[in-house]
Amino acid sequence: MTSVLELRQVKKMYGEFTAVKELDLSIPEGAIYGFLGPNGAGKTTAIRMILEIIQPTSGTISVFGHSSALEVRDRIGYLPEEKGLYKKMKAWSIIAYFATLKGLSRKEAKKRAYELLEKYGLKDFSDKKTEALSKGMGQKVQVLAAIAHDPDLVILDEPFSGLDPVNQQVMEEVIRDMAARGKTILFSTHVMQHAERICNSILLIARGEKIFDGSISEAKRTIPRRVRLETDSDIGPLRSLPEVVAVTAVDLEGVPLGAEQIGGPHWDLQIADNADPDVILQSCFDNGIRLRRFDHSDPSLHEVFVNLVGESAREASYR
Amino acid sequence: MKYALLVALREYAENAKTKGFWIGLFIFPVIIYMSFEIQTLLNKATPTRYVAINDQSGNYGDAIDKELEWLHKRDIFRAFGDYAKKYANKTEGEGKKKINFEKIPAIDPEAMMNQFTDSNREVVQQFFDSGGVEASLEMMKPMLVADRPDFEEPKHRYHLVPMPQVGDASDMKQTAQDMKPFLKGDEMITVDGKEKELFAFIQIPVDVAEQVVRPNQPKMSIGEERRGVEYWSTNLADTDAKEVVERAINEELRRAEYVDRGVDVSQVQQVEKTYVPFVSLNAKKDVGEEEVSMADQIRQWAPVGFVYLLWIGIFTISQMLLNNTIEEKSNRIIEVLLSSVTARELMMGKLIGIACVGLTMLGTWVGTLIIVVMAKAGPEAELANAMLEVLTTSGLLPAFAIYFFFGYLMYAGMFLAIGSVCNTLKEAQNLMGPVMLIMIVPVFTMMFIPKDPNGTLATVLSWVPIYTPFIMMNRAAADPPLFDVVGTGVLMVAFTLLVLYLTSKVFRIGILRTGQPPKIKELFRWMRSR
Numbered sequence: 001m002t003s004v005l006e007l008r009q010v011k012k013m014y015g016e017f018t019a020v021k022e023l024d025l026s027i028p029e030g031a032i033y034g035f036l037g038p039n040g041a042g043k044t045t046a047i048r049m050i051l052e053i054i055q056p057t058s059g060t061i062s063v064f065g066h067s068s069a070l071e072v073r074d075r076i077g078y079l080p081e082e083k084g085l086y087k088k089m090k091a092w093s094i095i096a097y098f099a100t101l102k103g104l105s106r107k108e109a110k111k112r113a114y115e116l117l118e119k120y121g122l123k124d125f126s127d128k129k130t131e132a133l134s135k136g137m138g139q140k141v142q143v144l145a146a147i148a149h150d151p152d153l154v155i156l157d158e159p160f161s162g163l164d165p166v167n168q169q170v171m172e173e174v175i176r177d178m179a180a181r182g183k184t185i186l187f188s189t190h191v192m193q194h195a196e197r198i199c200n201s202i203l204l205i206a207r208g209e210k211i212f213d214g215s216i217s218e219a220k221r222t223i224p225r226r227v228r229l230e231t232d233s234d235i236g237p238l239r240s241l242p243e244v245v246a247v248t249a250v251d252l253e254g255v256p257l258g259a260e261q262i263g264g265p266h267w268d269l270q271i272a273d274n275a276d277p278d279v280i281l282q283s284c285f286d287n288g289i290r291l292r293r294f295d296h297s298d299p300s301l302h303e304v305f306v307n308l309v310g311e312s313a314r315e316a317s318y319r
Numbered sequence: 320m321k322y323a324l325l326v327a328l329r330e331y332a333e334n335a336k337t338k339g340f341w342i343g344l345f346i347f348p349v350i351i352y353m354s355f356e357i358q359t360l361l362n363k364a365t366p367t368r369y370v371a372i373n374d375q376s377g378n379y380g381d382a383i384d385k386e387l388e389w390l391h392k393r394d395i396f397r398a399f400g401d402y403a404k405k406y407a408n409k410t411e412g413e414g415k416k417k418i419n420f421e422k423i424p425a426i427d428p429e430a431m432m433n434q435f436t437d438s439n440r441e442v443v444q445q446f447f448d449s450g451g452v453e454a455s456l457e458m459m460k461p462m463l464v465a466d467r468p469d470f471e472e473p474k475h476r477y478h479l480v481p482m483p484q485v486g487d488a489s490d491m492k493q494t495a496q497d498m499k500p501f502l503k504g505d506e507m508i509t510v511d512g513k514e515k516e517l518f519a520f521i522q523i524p525v526d527v528a529e530q531v532v533r534p535n536q537p538k539m540s541i542g543e544e545r546r547g548v549e550y551w552s553t554n555l556a557d558t559d560a561k562e563v564v565e566r567a568i569n570e571e572l573r574r575a576e577y578v579d580r581g582v583d584v585s586q587v588q589q590v591e592k593t594y595v596p597f598v599s600l601n602a603k604k605d606v607g608e609e610e611v612s613m614a615d616q617i618r619q620w621a622p623v624g625f626v627y628l629l630w631i632g633i634f635t636i637s638q639m640l641l642n643n644t645i646e647e648k649s650n651r652i653i654e655v656l657l658s659s660v661t662a663r664e665l666m667m668g669k670l671i672g673i674a675c676v677g678l679t680m681l682g683t684w685v686g687t688l689i690i691v692v693m694a695k696a697g698p699e700a701e702l703a704n705a706m707l708e709v710l711t712t713s714g715l716l717p718a719f720a721i722y723f724f725f726g727y728l729m730y731a732g733m734f735l736a737i738g739s740v741c742n743t744l745k746e747a748q749n750l751m752g753p754v755m756l757i758m759i760v761p762v763f764t765m766m767f768i769p770k771d772p773n774g775t776l777a778t779v780l781s782w783v784p785i786y787t788p789f790i791m792m793n794r795a796a797a798d799p800p801l802f803d804v805v806g807t808g809v810l811m812v813a814f815t816l817l818v819l820y821l822t823s824k825v826f827r828i829g830i831l832r833t834g835q836p837p838k839i840k841e842l843f844r845w846m847r848s849r
Contacts, residue, residue: 089333097325101326102659
């Protein structure tokens, strides 16, 4: 697979502050790639550098083999994090305007704008000024404006923020449609569920630093296997099982409790790599441990995120 | 360049759709039109004023009556002149300019210009002596269009009405009190069976002759009451009526005085019309052409108009650019734009697009001004025609175009830079304050510079690049030294390029920046950045 986007040792400084530290990245063609990270992690800065809206302090970026994104701007579509539209323009004409900036003829652009608006349920609003649209609708219009020229690489910065669940579905649909036609999609988010559902690869970054880069399953393997229990019984007998590496008292969310707190009813059992969870379940029955919950599903991306980013996320978000 | 043009196209299309643009487009012609029409409209709107006189002396009633009558005749004469021009047969000859008013008895455009001179009085008199409106209409028939409305005599401005019955008129104090309700509108007078409000009331005392003030006469002693004629009204802002009556009485008084002193009145009138002509000559001009003509006058003062137009044009357009940049910035549309076009292309597109909007507006203004002037027959139109001719041949227009071009780029560049570093219009207005103060200077100097176009003030100011377009435009008619023209021109172009270069630097960084506007130090760093 050829890579659409290559970042080598890309760094961005704002005065003394380092927004992005030496970032290496390669995004293959046809991927749905997620940029994950807490607020202020450097996602938007990285995206802006990829698009050549800002210049990196050092390092090289290549898009479709070109050193400048502007050389191939017609093949890129972009939805920025902060959404805005010309208030006095009509929905169709905004979409058409951005499409003409990407090389479509005015006639084509207009046709395409109406097609897209109809396809994604905004047909009745095509001729309305954007100031008359709700925030969600406006955002949809902006997404359509970003993809109107059918780009080969779509970069979406926080595309789900501000959308209701139904429209988040529509957004996912847009992304899947594009991917199904072999386009490469890169989007940033801090909502892990979206990334987990849609992405095949992710980049995890915090405080400007790359923490993880790879497929979702690889990401999940970074967390040790574990079983989660909910019980009022004494779990002492389980501690001695060879399959159990460690036992941690956690709260409902899976966050470990402090040493001074009394454990229960939630427990996290870290298990050996080759262990069979059924052995533990069997042991529970044998020892008369009455379970309200026994969960040995894969960790969610959310847990991976919390695990990998941990405290730094919390600090960063306060910055 | 293609992208810049696409941006320009959108800027133009969107701005041309705004209400502000259309209001701006229409308000100016409306103002121009109104300034032509306002006098007529005011005259039409002012009702006939009813005036009563209590002339105890018995000497001035006739004089006032005559003066008011003459005033009315003059109104008729003027109205007829306008009427004749309005309905002149335009297809005949080469259009209405061709109509030779000298062929029409007693209508002399010159005289119409001097409405208040005495010679005009004779012209008016002649007009009525030779048969007035009817006779002139008959004579002019072949020169007027067939389907014209009938000539309508203007209504009287003032109407003398007899005193209402209020008791003993010789008791002036009492009469004044009795007249008050009429002036205040509490009581009405009856004119031709209709109730009307009395506008003014004039009292001339019996002994008015003794109250006349003469030179070389001791001033009246304290306590002596010498009020002369009393003019009563509730509307003291409209002094026209008072002036007419005052003039009539004083003229009559002086006439009587001449007679008293044994001076021949007609001789005096002859003497009063004696004068020696004066001619202004310009030493710079070739032999035989030194005489300062009307055209020279126009050439000298026309630049003031151009400077004003330049100023209004540049700042209206730059303001648009500023608003528009801030809109894009605060809406964060700028980011999408910058993923499609470079900051420089965006900047250029905006400069071009908004310039076209402004030029459309300026063009419409000038166009409508010309149309209104042309459509409006009368001496103003002839003057305007002459002006147009002078202007098109004087080289002022190319100068205007050049100074507009660079002036616009210079100021638009500055405004664009301001717009790019501000997040809200309010922030921008704070920055605009000092800029506005600097910018107002050419408006102040606009009227002084033509009087001393190559003086120190004008010369110094024209070497300040931000003022060059205005001041040099102002001086353009006075043949400024070639050194000044070329030198300031080069400086202006260089400065404009510098402004645009620095603006592109500031714009590129500022446009993406949110939060506080940058500090001066930061701005300098941006300007130096790659």
